[in-house]
Amino acid sequence: MINKDQIKLRIEELRLEINEHNRLYYVENKPNITDIQYDFLIKELEKLELENPEFYDANSPTQRVGSDINNQFDQVEHRYSMLSLGNTYSAEELINFDNRIRKLIENDYFYTCELKFDGASISLQYLNGKLKRAVTRGDGIKGDDVTKNVMTIKSIPLVLNGKNIPKNFEIRGEILMNHQVFENLNKQRELAGESLYANPRNTASGSLKLLNSSEVSKRKLDCYLYSLLGENLPSDSHFENLQFAKTWGFKISEHLKKAKNISEVIEYINYWNNERYNLNFDIDGIVIKVDSRHLQDELGFTSKTPRWAISYKFKAVRVETILESISYQVGRTGAITPVANLKPVLLAGTTVKRASLYNSDQMKQLDVRIGDTVFVEKGGEIIPKIIGVNLDKRKANLLPENFIASCPECGTELIKIESESAHYCPNEAFCPPQITGKIEHFISRNALNINAGEATVKALFEAGFVKNIADLYSLTKNQILTLDGFKEKSALNLLQSIEESKKIPFENVLFGIGIRHVGITSAKKLAKQLKSIENIKNADIEQLKELEDIGEIVAQSIVHFFKSTENMMVIQRLQIAGLNFELFENKGFSDKLSGKNIVISGTFSISRDEIKTMIETNGGKLQSSVSNKTDLFLCGENVGPSKLEKASKLNIKTINESEFYKLIE
Ligand code: IVH
Numbered sequence: 001m002i003n004k005d006q007i008k009l010r011i012e013e014l015r016l017e018i019n020e021h022n023r024l025y026y027v028e029n030k031p032n033i034t035d036i037q038y039d040f041l042i043k044e045l046e047k048l049e050l051e052n053p054e055f056y057d058a059n060s061p062t063q064r065v066g067s068d069i070n071n072q073f074d075q076v077e078h079r080y081s082m083l084s085l086g087n088t089y090s091a092e093e094l095i096n097f098d099n100r101i102r103k104l105i106e107n108d109y110f111y112t113c114e115l116k117f118d119g120a121s122i123s124l125q126y127l128n129g130k131l132k133r134a135v136t137r138g139d140g141i142k143g144d145d146v147t148k149n150v151m152t153i154k155s156i157p158l159v160l161n162g163k164n165i166p167k168n169f170e171i172r173g174e175i176l177m178n179h180q181v182f183e184n185l186n187k188q189r190e191l192a193g194e195s196l197y198a199n200p201r202n203t204a205s206g207s208l209k210l211l212n213s214s215e216v217s218k219r220k221l222d223c224y225l226y227s228l229l230g231e232n233l234p235s236d237s238h239f240e241n242l243q244f245a246k247t248w249g250f251k252i253s254e255h256l257k258k259a260k261n262i263s264e265v266i267e268y269i270n271y272w273n274n275e276r277y278n279l280n281f282d283i284d285g286i287v288i289k290v291d292s293r294h295l296q297d298e299l300g301f302t303s304k305t306p307r308w309a310i311s312y313k314f315k316a317v318r319v320e321t322i323l324e325s326i327s328y329q330v331g332r333t334g335a336i337t338p339v340a341n342l343k344p345v346l347l348a349g350t351t352v353k354r355a356s357l358y359n360s361d362q363m364k365q366l367d368v369r370i371g372d373t374v375f376v377e378k379g380g381e382i383i384p385k386i387i388g389v390n391l392d393k394r395k396a397n398l399l400p401e402n403f404i405a406s407c408p409e410c411g412t413e414l415i416k417i418e419s420e421s422a423h424y425c426p427n428e429a430f431c432p433p434q435i436t437g438k439i440e441h442f443i444s445r446n447a448l449n450i451n452a453g454e455a456t457v458k459a460l461f462e463a464g465f466v467k468n469i470a471d472l473y474s475l476t477k478n479q480i481l482t483l484d485g486f487k488e489k490s491a492l493n494l495l496q497s498i499e500e501s502k503k504i505p506f507e508n509v510l511f512g513i514g515i516r517h518v519g520i521t522s523a524k525k526l527a528k529q530l531k532s533i534e535n536i537k538n539a540d541i542e543q544l545k546e547l548e549d550i551g552e553i554v555a556q557s558i559v560h561f562f563k564s565t566e567n568m569m570v571i572q573r574l575q576i577a578g579l580n581f582e583l584f585e586n587k588g589f590s591d592k593l594s595g596k597n598i599v600i601s602g603t604f605s606i607s608r609d610e611i612k613t614m615i616e617t618n619g620g621k622l623q624s625s626v627s628n629k630t631d632l633f634l635c636g637e638n639v640g641p642s643k644l645e646k647a648s649k650l651n652i653k654t655i656n657e658s659e660f661y662k663l664i665e
Contacts, residue, residue, distance in 0.1 A: 332437025
């Protein structure tokens, strides 16, 4: 028998644990357990509190729905509180939900089945067809006014069009980041030597809380709407109201389904349980709602959740495997990433052998030990994660894992910067993976755009020909010919590509030299405002911080970079080689594109408007679609496949962004 003292102890333990998870989730944006694990803790606490009312506490985490309030935003009270949904995990629980409803309602009823989007919830208020205010969920009663940020989200209409638009209503939905945007963002961060974001959900909710809305707009957030609230909605059916909202300009999921009974609901759930991996955003379950609004009113709410709706949470696909070893990877900027090497295991159709452990904090949290049986999970996220250790299977002799103290590649003692979670190898100039990483970055597309792969860089480094980026400009044909796989023609091609890089604009060179935290966007901003490497080098932290879009961290990093004698020597050699270290301002007009009809497609490292202006100021004519009159097809990233196909069918010359710059140079 468990006595009251033990129950009290468990309740206190659960409250502490849940509070800590709330902090990690809502404040730090870094949850370290899954939603399901979290829900189980909450459920256990709710049950114990219900059975033992003498231990009631108004501040127990069960008494609130969690908060994402940030003091830097104005707080606004919700007109209708933003409650959460009860969760279910099995068909049986759903049947119970349906039985409860059937007891309360005499007539027939329908359900609407919806995807449960895994992002950040938002409430949008519209008055006279215009977006008036956007508020986060906050604690459900009041939330943060994030209107300015939300206005940057292109899929949210600022002004509505269409019939039957209520004068004053609210619409709620979920702000998301789709997989492609998330991966591109992380690629950019990797190139800028910054730590990677863990998953789209936290990145979306973090982005929504950025203080600079122009930064938010770059995050390319998306928003699906899923419920309407107000007095004069067009229909009694929730499903139909959403169809109306679609005609007014809102993004409503195509995957809504009206179900006649709970078996149709279960069918929908089973279908999405497998199909969810084919969506380009994360969902973590399905939401089931009684469709009729007057029946919803009849059913009403419990203290925290509606009686007329419930969510079904997908089981994360989880397997167990053995942690065989931990290796440490050294990135271009010297950041060390611990990687778990696993006994290969099949998970949701792919064999998993490795999983990132992110950093030393995460490793400590998980307390993974070599030989442990670990749980690997593929939830909504794309990359499999180690989410914990099966302690029941831990052998007695396993020792806690200490993060390495010195660099696995060059032996230098690692440093840890207070404000960052990563450890760094400070041997920037001589640590092999840092050197090859820097060279790879230097030659990448947005930098010097030199045509060589990872293997060539490694071979050039190992042969001792290229030990820093400046060495590329003293390479000889004979040296290249000693490398495996190189013949006369390929060697000349490489040299040609290196020669061409001398024409690359200053901003790309500035990005290429690899100052930590200076991504392509900051490089452009710096180049535009300070105009030359000389001015950037001579600026102090205060002067740098005064520039548009340059913050403390970037400023510090720039000053740190130019303090290094090795860096200064490399830059001097690059200057002698003839690279651009000053901004070339194309003030005048040219006729380099004169008489040419040009179609552009995709995204570019600068805005489309800037590209368009460049075309026009150089005499080119823009066309909106490819035809046999088109002379040039300028392709960015993610170019539309049908346009590309048409251009190649019509044999139209296709060029990329850097080829375009060369053309108008
Ligand atoms: S309806 C009264 N529908 O799930 C509750 N919520 O706990 C009305 N969510 O944070 C919510 N997709 O942001 C609803 N199709 C959907 C949803 C959805 C995601 C989120 C919502 C809330 C949580 C519910």
